[in-house]
Amino acid sequence: MLEGLLPDLEVVRKDFPILTRTTPGGGPLVYLDSANTSQKPQVVIDTMVDHLERHNANVARAMHMLGAEATEAFEGARDKVAAFIGAPERSEVIFTKNASEALNLVATTLGWAGEHQVGPGDVVVTTEMEHHSNIVPWQMLCQRTGAELRWFTFDEDGYLDLSQADELLTERTKVVTLTWVSNMLGTINPVAEITRRAHAVGAIVVVDASQAAPQLPIDLAAMAPEERPDALVFTGHKVVGPTGIGVLWGSRALLEALPPFLGGGEMIETVRMTGSTYAGIPAKFEAGTPPIVEAVGLGAAVEYLSALGMEHVHAHERAITGYALEGLAGVKGLRVLGPTDPAHRGGAVSFELAGVHPHDIMTVLDTRGVAVRAGHHCARPAHEKFGVQSSTRASSYLYTTPEEIDALVDALEYTRSYFRLDD
Amino acid sequence: MSSELDALYQEIILDHYKNPHHKGLRDPFEAEVHHVNPTCGDEITLRVHVEDGTVADVSYDAVGCSISQASTSVLTDLVIGKKVDEALSVHQTFLELMQSKGTIEPDEEVLEDAIAFAGVAKFPARVKCALLAWMAWKDATAQSLGTLPEPATSSQEA
Ligand SMILES: Cc1ncc(COP(=O)(O)O)c(C=O)c1O
Numbered sequence: 044m045l046e047g048l049l050p051d052l053e054v055v056r057k058d059f060p061i062l063t064r065t066t067p068g069g070g071p072l073v074y075l076d077s078a079n080t081s082q083k084p085q086v087v088i089d090t091m092v093d094h095l096e097r098h099n100a101n102v103a104r105a106m107h108m109l110g111a112e113a114t115e116a117f118e119g120a121r122d123k124v125a126a127f128i129g130a131p132e133r134s135e136v137i138f139t140k141n142a143s144e145a146l147n148l149v150a151t152t153l154g155w156a157g158e159h160q161v162g163p164g165d166v167v168v169t170t171e172m173e174h175h176s177n178i179v180p181w182q183m184l185c186q187r188t189g190a191e192l193r194w195f196t197f198d199e200d201g202y203l204d205l206s207q208a209d210e211l212l213t214e215r216t217k218v219v220t221l222t223w224v225s226n227m228l229g230t231i232n233p234v235a236e237i238t239r240r241a242h243a244v245g246a247i248v249v250v251d252a253s254q255a256a257p258q259l260p261i262d263l264a265a266m267a268p269e270e271r272p273d274a275l276v277f278t279g280h281k282v283v284g285p286t287g288i289g290v291l292w293g294s295r296a297l298l299e300a301l302p303p304f305l306g307g308g309e310m311i312e313t314v315r316m317t318g319s320t321y322a323g324i325p326a327k328f329e330a331g332t333p334p335i336v337e338a339v340g341l342g343a344a345v346e347y348l349s350a351l352g353m354e355h356v357h358a359h360e361r362a363i364t365g366y367a368l369e370g371l372a373g374v375k376g377l378r379v380l381g382p383t384d385p386a387h388r389g390g391a392v393s394f395e396l397a398g399v400h401p402h403d404i405m406t407v408l409d410t411r412g413v414a415v416r417a418g419h420h421c422a423r424p425a426h427e428k429f430g431v432q433s434s435t436r437a438s439s440y441l442y443t444t445p446e447e448i449d450a451l452v453d454a455l456e457y458t459r460s461y462f463r464l465d466d
Numbered sequence: 467m468s469s470e471l472d473a474l475y476q477e478i479i480l481d482h483y484k485n486p487h488h489k490g491l492r493d494p495f496e497a498e499v500h501h502v503n504p505t506c507g508d509e510i511t512l513r514v515h516v517e518d519g520t521v522a523d524v525s526y527d528a529v530g531c532s533i534s535q536a537s538t539s540v541l542t543d544l545v546i547g548k549k550v551d552e553a554l555s556v557h558q559t560f561l562e563l564m565q566s567k568g569t570i571e572p573d574e575e576v577l578e579d580a581i582a583f584a585g586v587a588k589f590p591a592r593v594k595c596a597l598l599a600w601m602a603w604k605d606a607t608a609q610s611l612g613t614l615p616e617p618a619t620s621s622q623e624a
Contacts, residue, residue: 054600110593402531402595410470416505432507432529461471462480 047362047447049355056442058084064414073413073447078391078420080255080280083344087283090343091290102335103309104169105328117335121325121341127345128252128275129262130292137291137298137328138338141361142175142253142278145291146220148179148304148328149249149274153218156214158300159247163189165217168246170195170228170232171428172225177251181220190217197428200379201228201388208240216246223255223275224308227387227422227436229364235270242435247297248272257282257440258360258389261354263292274296279337284344288337291328294464298324302359305330335459348441356441360390363439363448367392370452376464377455380429393420393437398464401435407458413451473585474592475532482536482579487543492525501602503594510533510599514606520607521545521553524603533583533592538599540579550607556580557604564593 049055056062059082064072072084096118100109102117125133139145153161161167163414167181171194185192193211195203203221212219219241223234226373238248248271252261258326263271274297279288280343293301303310307330312320321327365385376397382388396404405417416436419426426433437451459465483610491498495513502509508530515523528535545553559576561581568588571579584597 273588400531402508402533402592406474406589406592410468423507426507432509461468463477 045362045366048445049351049359049441052359052442052444056444058086058246060085060088062442068412069453070412071450073450075439075443075447075451076414076416076434077257077388077438077440077443078234078281078436079416080286081257081440082282082442084347085287086347087285087340087343089282091285091340099336105334113335116342117333120338122341123349124276124290125347127261127276127349128256128290128292129264132295134324135292135295135298137142137293138333139276139289139291139328140329140334141280142251142276143180143291144176145276145278145289146249146251147180147382148291149276149293149301150184151161152301152304153206153247153318154184155302157302159217159297161185161190162190162216164210164215165190166213166215167192168194168216168219168241170197170221172197172203172228172230172422172425173220173222173322174203174226174251174253175423176253177220177222177423180304181218195221197230197425201225201230202238202381203230203232205236207232208237212240212246212415214244216241216244218249219246220249220251222251222253223250223376224258224389224391225381225422225425226251226252226254226391227393227420227425227434229287229391229393231255231387231389234272234385235266238272239267239270242269249274250259252277253281254389256347257356259357279341280445282341282344284341285337287334290341293324295324298328302324303327303330309333317452323426349418350448351441359441359443360439361385363443364390365394366445366450367437367439369466370448371455374452374455375459380426380431380434388458390440390443391420391436393434393436395429395431396458399458399462403462404455404458407461408451411450411454411457413454415451471542474589476582478540478579478582478584479532479536482539483532486535486539488524488526488539488546488620491527492523492539493522495525496556497606499602499606499609500606501605503534503598505594506531508598510534510538510596510602512538512602512606514598514603516550516607516610521548521550521607526599528599528603531595533586533595534598537580537583537596540583541599541603544578545603546579550611553557554604554607557600560600561597563587566598 061082098112100113103112121136125136163312241248274293281288310330379394379396401417418433495515498513500511510528512526572584574581
């Protein structure tokens, strides 16, 4: 037995009804695409169904019994999310549609008049290993404002080149944004260190925790203030929650300084035809009817993860990832793109197999019930760095077993023989 | 399960993949286009040379999977030397085959080696791969004739 695996893995797997699905041929389904989206435990499904069956009403504005229940469930979800990431205050948790919207919220409002407004001559710093969702909104911000976008590059092992920090982080730098865990390389970035150095030059730090929140324990309140990012985003569907819900956590200071993003119901204090005043956070950033049942589902999801214990989930991911890296190292012609030390990476493992295109690998694996992702994983610049268009990515999660990794390795060996790579 | 795979990876496809025909970018040409499959990053740069209403040359530089590379090679075999109208009608036949979800029996008279792609139509995720070059060719041909291309997303919506 691998050390670090979740103790009751078989029991945990029973929480996820989809894992009992089989392929058309009757074989087991091996889901190794959790960095793309995670599967959902029964408790999330049940919580959402129960909410729709018994407590459905609009929130905040409906004042009858059901309205009160729906509001309580929705705001309860905010409490659960706040606890999950150790948010210093519950009102710093803003519900969005997904991580992309949360990043767009910050990048867009930073371009508008306000204390932190980004303008010509300012610098926005990101990294070369970002998901497109954490590149494009900043490119758009820079295009609109005349600011300059610069980035940290990474080395051939997939680690950020921190020697560039002095050059990139100057008094011109207004915003630094980076992913905590790369969705392609798997690299875990030194968020605290970069945040400290960015804060030292007066920059705001925005962290994309879309891949970190599912795998790493996060405790914002416990971070030293100079090392704590100013904003952190993640997306519900990767933390065993539903789609349609994402989270922006921002420090009260930042969220109060930013102008509102979308206008509409609930984000106001008073509206007159001649002008309006805005609500305080979090309502200020939640115009219109929010994704209520999705938020409730997310609340159940993060509670489920917390009950397992994020340190245990992390240990499991590390054990499985280490096992996967060992197995993949034995496949001839296979090159892992990213760190090969499981201590410095998350569970998404992208690789190339000499002689077979990722699409073809994906199809062969799929016919054997092994679901992986092929493509650029929304990280085209990072692929360019390795001189490839695309890669194949296997990504595990808390329900992944060593046997499933064996099935992946077997399927890759089969792919090699199917395409007669040794002939 | 490998019979399912064999339906997709016909010998003809693997042959074209290993030894693609008409590869490389050549002069002269009237139009050059660059198409990408945004979901996977596969790319093609394709040039067409039309002379007296005939497809005189189709040349290309492409990166991608076996299906996209083989279908590019097959496309060039099929359209080079044909009258543009005729080539466009082959294009239409191929498009219908790929969109058929496997319900159409391919016509070997018209499609020749391209009938090998009938199996691809049953793999929805791979249809885009097979169509990348075909959509690029149609776009380039339309440009070379001075007619308006199809909507720019043709490589995706097909
Ligand atoms: C690192 C990272 N950032 C952002 C996103 C975007 O998440 P979403 O598509 O839910 O907005 C993803 C997931 O696709 C991701 O992996």
